[in-house]
Amino acid sequence: MREPVRIEGGATGAPSLEELLARVAQGDQSAFASVYDTVAGPVLGLVRSVLRDPAQSEEVAQEVLVEVWRLAAHFDPARGGATSWVMTLAHRRAVDRVRSAQAASDRDARAAQLDRTPAYDEVVEQVEARLEREQVRRCLGSLTELQRQSVTLAYYRGLTYREVAELLTQPLGTVKTRLRDGLIRLRDCLGVSA
Known part of the structure:
Protein backbone atom coordinates (compact mmCIF):
# COMPACT_ATOMS: atom_id res chain seq x y z
CA MET A 1 0.00 0.00 0.00
CA ARG A 2 1.40 3.38 -0.98
CA GLU A 3 1.79 6.28 1.39
CA PRO A 4 -0.70 9.10 0.75
CA VAL A 5 0.81 12.16 -0.87
CA ARG A 6 1.02 15.06 1.56
CA ILE A 7 0.03 18.29 -0.14
CA GLU A 8 0.16 20.62 2.87
CA GLY A 9 3.18 22.72 3.74
CA GLY A 10 5.57 20.93 6.00
CA ALA A 11 9.07 20.87 7.40
CA THR A 12 10.56 22.02 4.08
CA GLY A 13 9.50 25.57 4.90
CA ALA A 14 7.30 25.75 1.80
CA PRO A 15 4.05 27.61 2.37
CA SER A 16 0.98 25.49 3.15
CA LEU A 17 -1.86 25.19 0.68
CA GLU A 18 -3.95 27.44 2.93
CA GLU A 19 -1.26 30.14 2.77
CA LEU A 20 -0.96 29.74 -0.99
CA LEU A 21 -4.73 30.12 -1.40
CA ALA A 22 -4.65 33.31 0.67
CA ARG A 23 -2.02 34.67 -1.72
CA VAL A 24 -4.01 33.49 -4.75
CA ALA A 25 -7.02 35.40 -3.36
CA GLN A 26 -4.87 38.53 -3.63
CA GLY A 27 -4.06 37.76 -7.29
CA ASP A 28 -0.60 36.18 -6.82
CA GLN A 29 -0.02 34.19 -10.00
CA SER A 30 3.10 32.44 -8.75
CA ALA A 31 1.15 31.23 -5.70
CA PHE A 32 -1.49 29.89 -8.06
CA ALA A 33 1.19 28.07 -10.06
CA SER A 34 2.23 26.34 -6.82
CA VAL A 35 -1.39 25.53 -5.97
CA TYR A 36 -1.87 24.17 -9.49
CA ASP A 37 1.23 21.97 -9.24
CA THR A 38 0.10 20.72 -5.83
CA VAL A 39 -3.55 19.86 -6.51
CA ALA A 40 -3.80 19.20 -10.26
CA GLY A 41 -2.97 15.49 -9.94
CA PRO A 42 -5.35 14.71 -7.07
CA VAL A 43 -8.13 16.78 -8.70
CA LEU A 44 -7.74 14.92 -12.00
CA GLY A 45 -7.74 11.58 -10.16
CA LEU A 46 -10.94 12.39 -8.29
CA VAL A 47 -12.70 13.72 -11.38
CA ARG A 48 -11.62 10.70 -13.44
CA SER A 49 -13.00 8.35 -10.76
CA VAL A 50 -16.42 10.03 -11.14
CA LEU A 51 -16.52 10.59 -14.91
CA ARG A 52 -14.49 7.64 -16.26
CA ASP A 53 -13.95 9.50 -19.56
CA PRO A 54 -10.35 10.77 -19.75
CA ALA A 55 -11.09 13.67 -22.12
CA GLN A 56 -14.03 14.92 -20.07
CA SER A 57 -12.04 14.39 -16.88
CA GLU A 58 -9.25 16.65 -18.12
CA GLU A 59 -11.75 19.30 -19.15
CA VAL A 60 -13.55 19.24 -15.80
CA ALA A 61 -10.26 19.24 -13.86
CA GLN A 62 -9.22 22.35 -15.79
CA GLU A 63 -12.57 23.98 -14.97
CA VAL A 64 -12.05 23.17 -11.28
CA LEU A 65 -8.61 24.76 -11.27
CA VAL A 66 -9.98 27.89 -12.92
CA GLU A 67 -12.67 27.89 -10.24
CA VAL A 68 -9.98 27.65 -7.54
CA TRP A 69 -8.36 30.79 -9.02
CA ARG A 70 -11.71 32.64 -9.12
CA LEU A 71 -12.98 31.53 -5.73
CA ALA A 72 -9.80 31.52 -3.67
CA ALA A 73 -11.09 34.50 -1.68
CA HIS A 74 -14.07 32.36 -0.58
CA PHE A 75 -11.85 29.76 1.08
CA ASP A 76 -12.30 29.91 4.86
CA PRO A 77 -9.64 27.97 6.83
CA ALA A 78 -11.96 27.99 9.86
CA ARG A 79 -14.41 25.77 7.98
CA GLY A 80 -11.92 23.13 6.86
CA GLY A 81 -8.67 22.39 5.13
CA ALA A 82 -7.63 23.72 1.74
CA THR A 83 -7.28 20.25 0.27
CA SER A 84 -10.84 19.37 1.32
CA TRP A 85 -12.12 22.62 -0.15
CA VAL A 86 -10.43 22.03 -3.51
CA MET A 87 -11.51 18.38 -3.64
CA THR A 88 -15.09 19.35 -2.76
CA LEU A 89 -15.09 21.78 -5.69
CA ALA A 90 -13.75 19.01 -7.92
CA HIS A 91 -16.30 16.45 -6.77
CA ARG A 92 -19.21 18.86 -7.19
CA ARG A 93 -18.11 19.86 -10.68
CA ALA A 94 -17.69 16.20 -11.71
CA VAL A 95 -21.11 15.26 -10.36
CA ASP A 96 -22.63 18.27 -12.15
CA ARG A 97 -21.10 17.04 -15.41
CA VAL A 98 -22.54 13.54 -14.87
CA ARG A 99 -25.98 15.00 -14.16
CA SER A 100 -25.75 17.28 -17.18
CA ALA A 101 -24.78 14.37 -19.42
CA GLN A 102 -27.66 12.28 -18.03
CA ALA A 103 -30.14 15.11 -18.57
CA ALA A 104 -28.94 15.53 -22.16
CA SER A 105 -29.28 11.80 -22.73
CA ASP A 106 -32.81 11.85 -21.30
CA ARG A 107 -33.74 14.81 -23.53
CA ASP A 108 -32.38 12.99 -26.57
CA ALA A 109 -34.36 9.88 -25.67
CA ARG A 110 -37.57 11.91 -25.29
CA ALA A 111 -36.90 13.68 -28.61
CA ALA A 112 -36.34 10.34 -30.33
CA GLN A 113 -39.60 9.06 -28.85
CA LEU A 114 -41.44 12.12 -30.19
CA ASP A 115 -39.94 11.56 -33.63
CA ARG A 116 -41.57 8.15 -33.71
CA THR A 117 -45.08 9.53 -33.12
CA PRO A 118 -47.08 10.06 -36.27
CA ALA A 119 -46.95 13.56 -37.66
CA TYR A 120 -49.95 15.79 -37.04
CA ASP A 121 -51.79 16.45 -40.26
Missing part, protein backbone atom coordinates in the same frame (compact mmCIF):
# COMPACT_ATOMS: atom_id res chain seq x y z
CA GLU A 122 -53.69 19.71 -39.92
CA VAL A 123 -55.65 19.28 -43.14
CA VAL A 124 -56.87 15.82 -42.17
CA GLU A 125 -57.88 17.11 -38.73
CA GLN A 126 -59.83 20.03 -40.26
CA VAL A 127 -61.63 17.77 -42.72
CA GLU A 128 -62.56 15.29 -40.00
CA ALA A 129 -63.82 18.08 -37.72
CA ARG A 130 -65.93 19.54 -40.56
CA LEU A 131 -67.41 16.12 -41.36
CA GLU A 132 -68.24 15.55 -37.69
CA ARG A 133 -69.93 18.98 -37.45
CA GLU A 134 -71.99 18.20 -40.57
CA GLN A 135 -73.03 14.85 -39.15
CA VAL A 136 -74.06 16.47 -35.84
CA ARG A 137 -76.10 19.10 -37.76
CA ARG A 138 -77.77 16.38 -39.81
CA CYS A 139 -78.58 14.39 -36.68
CA LEU A 140 -79.87 17.49 -34.87
CA GLY A 141 -82.17 18.05 -37.85
CA SER A 142 -83.71 14.62 -37.27
CA LEU A 143 -84.94 15.61 -33.78
CA THR A 144 -88.33 17.10 -32.97
CA GLU A 145 -88.36 20.88 -32.59
CA LEU A 146 -88.59 20.73 -28.77
CA GLN A 147 -85.81 18.11 -28.56
CA ARG A 148 -83.53 20.14 -30.85
CA GLN A 149 -84.17 23.39 -28.98
CA SER A 150 -83.62 21.70 -25.59
CA VAL A 151 -80.36 20.04 -26.64
CA THR A 152 -79.07 23.20 -28.31
CA LEU A 153 -79.83 25.41 -25.30
CA ALA A 154 -78.48 22.94 -22.73
CA TYR A 155 -75.33 21.74 -24.52
CA TYR A 156 -74.36 24.54 -26.87
CA ARG A 157 -75.39 27.52 -24.76
CA GLY A 158 -74.70 25.91 -21.36
CA LEU A 159 -78.11 26.58 -19.81
CA THR A 160 -79.44 24.53 -16.90
CA TYR A 161 -82.58 22.38 -17.24
CA ARG A 162 -84.57 24.98 -15.30
CA GLU A 163 -83.30 27.83 -17.54
CA VAL A 164 -84.18 25.83 -20.67
CA ALA A 165 -87.68 25.15 -19.29
CA GLU A 166 -88.23 28.86 -18.52
CA LEU A 167 -86.91 29.97 -21.92
CA LEU A 168 -89.11 27.47 -23.81
CA THR A 169 -92.08 28.01 -21.42
CA GLN A 170 -92.34 24.27 -20.87
CA PRO A 171 -92.63 22.29 -17.62
CA LEU A 172 -89.25 21.18 -16.21
CA GLY A 173 -90.18 17.47 -16.47
CA THR A 174 -91.09 17.86 -20.14
CA VAL A 175 -87.75 19.52 -20.91
CA LYS A 176 -85.83 16.78 -19.07
CA THR A 177 -87.72 14.08 -20.99
CA ARG A 178 -87.17 15.81 -24.36
CA LEU A 179 -83.47 16.26 -23.58
CA ARG A 180 -83.11 12.58 -22.66
CA ASP A 181 -85.01 11.41 -25.73
CA GLY A 182 -83.09 13.85 -27.96
CA LEU A 183 -79.72 12.67 -26.66
CA ILE A 184 -80.68 9.03 -27.20
CA ARG A 185 -81.69 9.79 -30.80
CA LEU A 186 -78.45 11.75 -31.35
CA ARG A 187 -76.40 8.86 -29.97
CA ASP A 188 -78.11 6.41 -32.29
CA CYS A 189 -77.83 8.73 -35.29
CA LEU A 190 -74.11 9.40 -34.67
CA GLY A 191 -73.42 5.69 -34.14
CA VAL A 192 -71.96 6.18 -30.68
CA SER A 193 -72.08 3.09 -28.49
CA ALA A 194 -73.67 3.56 -25.06
Whole structure:
Protein backbone atom coordinates (compact mmCIF):
# COMPACT_ATOMS: atom_id res chain seq x y z
CA MET A 1 0.00 0.00 0.00
CA ARG A 2 1.40 3.38 -0.98
CA GLU A 3 1.79 6.28 1.39
CA PRO A 4 -0.70 9.10 0.75
CA VAL A 5 0.81 12.16 -0.87
CA ARG A 6 1.02 15.06 1.56
CA ILE A 7 0.03 18.29 -0.14
CA GLU A 8 0.16 20.62 2.87
CA GLY A 9 3.18 22.72 3.74
CA GLY A 10 5.57 20.93 6.00
CA ALA A 11 9.07 20.87 7.40
CA THR A 12 10.56 22.02 4.08
CA GLY A 13 9.50 25.57 4.90
CA ALA A 14 7.30 25.75 1.80
CA PRO A 15 4.05 27.61 2.37
CA SER A 16 0.98 25.49 3.15
CA LEU A 17 -1.86 25.19 0.68
CA GLU A 18 -3.95 27.44 2.93
CA GLU A 19 -1.26 30.14 2.77
CA LEU A 20 -0.96 29.74 -0.99
CA LEU A 21 -4.73 30.12 -1.40
CA ALA A 22 -4.65 33.31 0.67
CA ARG A 23 -2.02 34.67 -1.72
CA VAL A 24 -4.01 33.49 -4.75
CA ALA A 25 -7.02 35.40 -3.36
CA GLN A 26 -4.87 38.53 -3.63
CA GLY A 27 -4.06 37.76 -7.29
CA ASP A 28 -0.60 36.18 -6.82
CA GLN A 29 -0.02 34.19 -10.00
CA SER A 30 3.10 32.44 -8.75
CA ALA A 31 1.15 31.23 -5.70
CA PHE A 32 -1.49 29.89 -8.06
CA ALA A 33 1.19 28.07 -10.06
CA SER A 34 2.23 26.34 -6.82
CA VAL A 35 -1.39 25.53 -5.97
CA TYR A 36 -1.87 24.17 -9.49
CA ASP A 37 1.23 21.97 -9.24
CA THR A 38 0.10 20.72 -5.83
CA VAL A 39 -3.55 19.86 -6.51
CA ALA A 40 -3.80 19.20 -10.26
CA GLY A 41 -2.97 15.49 -9.94
CA PRO A 42 -5.35 14.71 -7.07
CA VAL A 43 -8.13 16.78 -8.70
CA LEU A 44 -7.74 14.92 -12.00
CA GLY A 45 -7.74 11.58 -10.16
CA LEU A 46 -10.94 12.39 -8.29
CA VAL A 47 -12.70 13.72 -11.38
CA ARG A 48 -11.62 10.70 -13.44
CA SER A 49 -13.00 8.35 -10.76
CA VAL A 50 -16.42 10.03 -11.14
CA LEU A 51 -16.52 10.59 -14.91
CA ARG A 52 -14.49 7.64 -16.26
CA ASP A 53 -13.95 9.50 -19.56
CA PRO A 54 -10.35 10.77 -19.75
CA ALA A 55 -11.09 13.67 -22.12
CA GLN A 56 -14.03 14.92 -20.07
CA SER A 57 -12.04 14.39 -16.88
CA GLU A 58 -9.25 16.65 -18.12
CA GLU A 59 -11.75 19.30 -19.15
CA VAL A 60 -13.55 19.24 -15.80
CA ALA A 61 -10.26 19.24 -13.86
CA GLN A 62 -9.22 22.35 -15.79
CA GLU A 63 -12.57 23.98 -14.97
CA VAL A 64 -12.05 23.17 -11.28
CA LEU A 65 -8.61 24.76 -11.27
CA VAL A 66 -9.98 27.89 -12.92
CA GLU A 67 -12.67 27.89 -10.24
CA VAL A 68 -9.98 27.65 -7.54
CA TRP A 69 -8.36 30.79 -9.02
CA ARG A 70 -11.71 32.64 -9.12
CA LEU A 71 -12.98 31.53 -5.73
CA ALA A 72 -9.80 31.52 -3.67
CA ALA A 73 -11.09 34.50 -1.68
CA HIS A 74 -14.07 32.36 -0.58
CA PHE A 75 -11.85 29.76 1.08
CA ASP A 76 -12.30 29.91 4.86
CA PRO A 77 -9.64 27.97 6.83
CA ALA A 78 -11.96 27.99 9.86
CA ARG A 79 -14.41 25.77 7.98
CA GLY A 80 -11.92 23.13 6.86
CA GLY A 81 -8.67 22.39 5.13
CA ALA A 82 -7.63 23.72 1.74
CA THR A 83 -7.28 20.25 0.27
CA SER A 84 -10.84 19.37 1.32
CA TRP A 85 -12.12 22.62 -0.15
CA VAL A 86 -10.43 22.03 -3.51
CA MET A 87 -11.51 18.38 -3.64
CA THR A 88 -15.09 19.35 -2.76
CA LEU A 89 -15.09 21.78 -5.69
CA ALA A 90 -13.75 19.01 -7.92
CA HIS A 91 -16.30 16.45 -6.77
CA ARG A 92 -19.21 18.86 -7.19
CA ARG A 93 -18.11 19.86 -10.68
CA ALA A 94 -17.69 16.20 -11.71
CA VAL A 95 -21.11 15.26 -10.36
CA ASP A 96 -22.63 18.27 -12.15
CA ARG A 97 -21.10 17.04 -15.41
CA VAL A 98 -22.54 13.54 -14.87
CA ARG A 99 -25.98 15.00 -14.16
CA SER A 100 -25.75 17.28 -17.18
CA ALA A 101 -24.78 14.37 -19.42
CA GLN A 102 -27.66 12.28 -18.03
CA ALA A 103 -30.14 15.11 -18.57
CA ALA A 104 -28.94 15.53 -22.16
CA SER A 105 -29.28 11.80 -22.73
CA ASP A 106 -32.81 11.85 -21.30
CA ARG A 107 -33.74 14.81 -23.53
CA ASP A 108 -32.38 12.99 -26.57
CA ALA A 109 -34.36 9.88 -25.67
CA ARG A 110 -37.57 11.91 -25.29
CA ALA A 111 -36.90 13.68 -28.61
CA ALA A 112 -36.34 10.34 -30.33
CA GLN A 113 -39.60 9.06 -28.85
CA LEU A 114 -41.44 12.12 -30.19
CA ASP A 115 -39.94 11.56 -33.63
CA ARG A 116 -41.57 8.15 -33.71
CA THR A 117 -45.08 9.53 -33.12
CA PRO A 118 -47.08 10.06 -36.27
CA ALA A 119 -46.95 13.56 -37.66
CA TYR A 120 -49.95 15.79 -37.04
CA ASP A 121 -51.79 16.45 -40.26
CA GLU A 122 -53.69 19.71 -39.92
CA VAL A 123 -55.65 19.28 -43.14
CA VAL A 124 -56.87 15.82 -42.17
CA GLU A 125 -57.88 17.11 -38.73
CA GLN A 126 -59.83 20.03 -40.26
CA VAL A 127 -61.63 17.77 -42.72
CA GLU A 128 -62.56 15.29 -40.00
CA ALA A 129 -63.82 18.08 -37.72
CA ARG A 130 -65.93 19.54 -40.56
CA LEU A 131 -67.41 16.12 -41.36
CA GLU A 132 -68.24 15.55 -37.69
CA ARG A 133 -69.93 18.98 -37.45
CA GLU A 134 -71.99 18.20 -40.57
CA GLN A 135 -73.03 14.85 -39.15
CA VAL A 136 -74.06 16.47 -35.84
CA ARG A 137 -76.10 19.10 -37.76
CA ARG A 138 -77.77 16.38 -39.81
CA CYS A 139 -78.58 14.39 -36.68
CA LEU A 140 -79.87 17.49 -34.87
CA GLY A 141 -82.17 18.05 -37.85
CA SER A 142 -83.71 14.62 -37.27
CA LEU A 143 -84.94 15.61 -33.78
CA THR A 144 -88.33 17.10 -32.97
CA GLU A 145 -88.36 20.88 -32.59
CA LEU A 146 -88.59 20.73 -28.77
CA GLN A 147 -85.81 18.11 -28.56
CA ARG A 148 -83.53 20.14 -30.85
CA GLN A 149 -84.17 23.39 -28.98
CA SER A 150 -83.62 21.70 -25.59
CA VAL A 151 -80.36 20.04 -26.64
CA THR A 152 -79.07 23.20 -28.31
CA LEU A 153 -79.83 25.41 -25.30
CA ALA A 154 -78.48 22.94 -22.73
CA TYR A 155 -75.33 21.74 -24.52
CA TYR A 156 -74.36 24.54 -26.87
CA ARG A 157 -75.39 27.52 -24.76
CA GLY A 158 -74.70 25.91 -21.36
CA LEU A 159 -78.11 26.58 -19.81
CA THR A 160 -79.44 24.53 -16.90
CA TYR A 161 -82.58 22.38 -17.24
CA ARG A 162 -84.57 24.98 -15.30
CA GLU A 163 -83.30 27.83 -17.54
CA VAL A 164 -84.18 25.83 -20.67
CA ALA A 165 -87.68 25.15 -19.29
CA GLU A 166 -88.23 28.86 -18.52
CA LEU A 167 -86.91 29.97 -21.92
CA LEU A 168 -89.11 27.47 -23.81
CA THR A 169 -92.08 28.01 -21.42
CA GLN A 170 -92.34 24.27 -20.87
CA PRO A 171 -92.63 22.29 -17.62
CA LEU A 172 -89.25 21.18 -16.21
CA GLY A 173 -90.18 17.47 -16.47
CA THR A 174 -91.09 17.86 -20.14
CA VAL A 175 -87.75 19.52 -20.91
CA LYS A 176 -85.83 16.78 -19.07
CA THR A 177 -87.72 14.08 -20.99
CA ARG A 178 -87.17 15.81 -24.36
CA LEU A 179 -83.47 16.26 -23.58
CA ARG A 180 -83.11 12.58 -22.66
CA ASP A 181 -85.01 11.41 -25.73
CA GLY A 182 -83.09 13.85 -27.96
CA LEU A 183 -79.72 12.67 -26.66
CA ILE A 184 -80.68 9.03 -27.20
CA ARG A 185 -81.69 9.79 -30.80
CA LEU A 186 -78.45 11.75 -31.35
CA ARG A 187 -76.40 8.86 -29.97
CA ASP A 188 -78.11 6.41 -32.29
CA CYS A 189 -77.83 8.73 -35.29
CA LEU A 190 -74.11 9.40 -34.67
CA GLY A 191 -73.42 5.69 -34.14
CA VAL A 192 -71.96 6.18 -30.68
CA SER A 193 -72.08 3.09 -28.49
CA ALA A 194 -73.67 3.56 -25.06
